Amino acid sequence: xxxxxxxxxxxxxxxxxxxxxxxxxxxxxxFVLIKFVFPRMEQTFEARVDAIEGGIERAERxxxxxxxxxxxxxxxxxxxxxxxxxIRDEARADAVAAKEEILVSAREExxxxxxxxxxxxxxxxxxxxxxxxxxxxxxxxxxxxxxxGQRLAGDADTTATVDQFLTQIADETAETSGAR
Amino acid sequence: xxDSAIVLAEGESHFxxxxxxxxxxxxxxGLSETALAHMFTTITMVVWATVAILIVFFLWAYRKPQxxxxxxxxxxxxxxxxxxxxxxIDLMGKKDGVRFAPYLATLFLFIVLMNFWAIVPGIQISPxxxxxxxxxxxxxxxxxxxxxxxxxxxxxxxxxxxxxxPGAPAFIYPLLIPIEILQNIILRPVTLALRLFANMFxxxxxxxxxxxxxxxxxxxxNIFIQGLSVFSFAMGIAMTLFELIVxxxxxxxxxxxxGMYIQGSLAEEH
Numbered sequence: 001x002x003x004x005x006x007x008x009x010x011x012x013x014x015x016x017x018x019x020x021x022x023x024x025x026x027x028x029x030x031f032v033l034i035k036f037v038f039p040r041m042e043q044t045f046e047a048r049v050d051a052i053e054g055g056i057e058r059a060e061r062x063x064x065x066x067x068x069x070x071x072x073x074x075x076x077x078x079x080x081x082x083x084x085x086x087i088r089d090e091a092r093a094d095a096v097a098a099k100e101e102i103l104v105s106a107r108e109e110x111x112x113x114x115x116x117x118x119x120x121x122x123x124x125x126x127x128x129x130x131x132x133x134x135x136x137x138x139x140x141x142x143x144x145x146x147x148x149g150q151r152l153a154g155d156a157d158t159t160a161t162v163d164q165f166l167t168q169i170a171d172e173t174a175e176t177s178g179a180r
Numbered sequence: 181x182x183d184s185a186i187v188l189a190e191g192e193s194h195f196x197x198x199x200x201x202x203x204x205x206x207x208x209x210g211l212s213e214t215a216l217a218h219m220f221t222t223i224t225m226v227v228w229a230t231v232a233i234l235i236v237f238f239l240w241a242y243r244k245p246q247x248x249x250x251x252x253x254x255x256x257x258x259x260x261x262x263x264x265x266x267x268x269i270d271l272m273g274k275k276d277g278v279r280f281a282p283y284l285a286t287l288f289l290f291i292v293l294m295n296f297w298a299i300v301p302g303i304q305i306s307p308x309x310x311x312x313x314x315x316x317x318x319x320x321x322x323x324x325x326x327x328x329x330x331x332x333x334x335x336x337x338x339x340x341x342x343x344x345x346p347g348a349p350a351f352i353y354p355l356l357i358p359i360e361i362l363q364n365i366i367l368r369p370v371t372l373a374l375r376l377f378a379n380m381f382x383x384x385x386x387x388x389x390x391x392x393x394x395x396x397x398x399x400x401x402n403i404f405i406q407g408l409s410v411f412s413f414a415m416g417i418a419m420t421l422f423e424l425i426v427x428x429x430x431x432x433x434x435x436x437x438x439g440m441y442i443q444g445s446l447a448e449e450h
Contacts, residue, residue, distance in 0.1 A: 011199055011311065011381070012374075017218040018312035025231045026316070030286050037238045038282035041260050044245045051247050 129170065136169070137162055195396040197388035202309060202381070223307050230293045230307075260285045269434055271443040280442055282322070287317065287350065288435040297426035298383055299420045306427075308380040311373060314434075318373035322439040326365075329445030338445065364444075372437060379430045383423045390416035 140162055204221040206212050211220065219222070241256035251258060263285040271276030294313065298306035307313045321335050329338035343360040344353070397409035 008199060011202065014312035014315045015310065016312075017216070018223065018307075018310055019316045021219060021224045021227060022307070022313045022316040023320075025227045026290055026320070029231045029234055029290055030236045030283065030428070032283040033238055033286045033289075037242050037256070038260055038285065040242055040245055041257055042278060044249075044257070045261075048247050150428050 101173055129173070133166055133170070140165070181421075183418065193390045197385055201388055202305075202384070204305075222303070222305065223310055226297050226303060226305070227294065227307050227313070228404075230290065230297070234293060259289060263288045263435060267439045271436075271439045272446060276443075276446055280439070284435050284439050287321075287438060288431055291317065291431035291434055292428065295380060295431055298380060298387070298427060299423050304387060305384060306380045308376055309384045309435055311377040314373040314376040314380075317434070318369040321372060321434075322369040323385070325368075325441040325445045328442050330444055339447070342444075368437075368441060372434060373425055376430050376434050379426050383426055386419050387416060387423065390419055 141158075144158070144162075198280050204223050206217055207220045238256055241252040245253055260281070264277065264281035267288075268281035271277065272280060291308065294308050295306050297303045298309070326338075329342065332338065333341060342364050343357050345356055345360060348356055350376055394409045394412035396418060397405050397412055400406055
C-alpha cells in the first residue's frame with residue numbers, strides 16, 4: 001500500500017493516523033502518570049528522607065540528652081563529695097577547737113582554783129598572824145608584867161619594845177615559813 | 181486489499197521479508213479507503229495496550245504508597261527513580277531534574293514497553309518500527325526543549341545561545357551559524373526519530389530473516405537444508421536476546437538525549 005506505492009523511501013514518511021493515535025495514547029499516559037503517580041512518588045521520597053533524617057535527629061537528641069544528664073549527675077556527685085569533705089573538715093576543725101577550748105577552760109579553772117586556794121591560805125595565815133600578834137603581845141605583856149611588876153603596864157616604851165620584839169618574831173616566822 | 185493481506189490470504193510464503201512485512205491490515209476492511217484507515221490495526225492495538233499496561237500498573241502499584249515500600253511499590257519507584265536520578269537529576273541538578281523527571285520517566289517507560297513488543301511472542305512487532313511513533317515523540321521532545329529555552333531565556337537570547345557558538349571569531353559566523361541551526365534545531369528531532377525507528381525496524385527485519393528463513397529451509401525438499409534450519413532458529417533466539425539489549429538501550433538513548441536537549445535549553449551556555 002503506502003510503502004509499496006511510494007517505493008522503499010515510503011517507510012520514512014509517517015502515517016498521520018498513527019501519529020494521531022500515538023499522540024493521544026502518549027498524551028493520556030503522560031496525563032495519568034505525571035498528574036497522579038509521579039508527584040505522589042516525590043512526596044513519598046520526601047517523606048522517606050524526612051523519616052530517616054528525623055529518626056537520626058531524634059536519636060542524636062536523645063543521645064545529647066543522655067550525655068547532659070550524665071554530666072549533671074557527675075557534677076552533682078562531685079559537688080556532694082566536695083561538700084562531704086568540707087563538712088568533715090569543718091567537723092574536725094570544730095572538734096579541735098572544742099578540745100582546745102575545754103583544755104583552756106579547764107586550765108583556767110585549775111589556775112583559778114589554785115589561786116583561790118593560795119589566797120585562802122594566805123588569808124588564813126594573815127588572820128593567824130594577826131590573832132597571834134595580838135595574843136602573843138598580850139601574853140608577853142602579861143608575862144612581863146607578872147615578871148617585872150605592875151608599874152610597867154601601860155608604859156609607851158614598853159609597848160614599843162614589845163612591838164619590836166614581835167616584828168622580830170614575825171620576820172623569823174616568815175623566814176621559817178619561806179624555808180618550809 | 182494490501183499486499184500483505186493478499187499474501188496472508190493466499191497462504192504464500194512470507195520469505196524474503198521486506199518493507200511489506202511492516203504493513204498491517206486494517207481490522208475493519210471497510211475503513212481502508214477512509215480517514216480511519218490505520219487506526220485499528222495490530223500496531224495501534226499494541227500502542228493502546230502499552231498505555232493501558234503502564235497506567236494500570238502504576239495506579240495499582242501506587243494506590244497506597246508507604247514509607248517502607250511493598251514489592252510492587254518498590255518496582256514502580258525503581259522505574260521512575262532510575263530515570264529521575266540517572267538522567268534528570270544528573271543532567272539538570274536537583275531542582276530542574278525533579279521538574280522534568282516525570283516527563284522523561286514517562287517517555288522512557290513508553291518507549292521501553294513499545295519497543296518490548298518486538299520480542300513478545302505472538303506480536304513481535306514494535307510500533308516504533310513505524311516511523312510515525314518515534315516521529316511523534318521526537319516532535320514532542322523538540323517542542324519541549326524549544327519551549328523550555330524560550331521560556332527560560334526569551335526567544336532572542338535562546339536563539340543566540342543555541343545557534344551562536346561561544347568563543348568563535350565573528351568572521352566565521354556565516355559558516356557556523358547555519359551549521360548550528362541545522363544541527364541544534366532541525367536535525368535533533370530528525371536524528372532522534374530516525375535512530376529509534378531504524379533500530380526497531382532493523383531488529384524486526386533481522387528476526388524475520390532468521391525465523392522466516394528457518395521455516396523456508398524447513399519447507400525445502402532437501403533434507404540437508406532442512407537440518408540447517410536449526411541454526412537459523414538458534415540465530416533467531418540469539419537475535420531476540422540481542423534485541424532486548426537494543427530495546428533498553430534505544431529507549432535510554434532517546435530519553436537521555438531529550439534530557440540533554442532540555443538541559444541545554446536551561447543552561448546559560450550551550
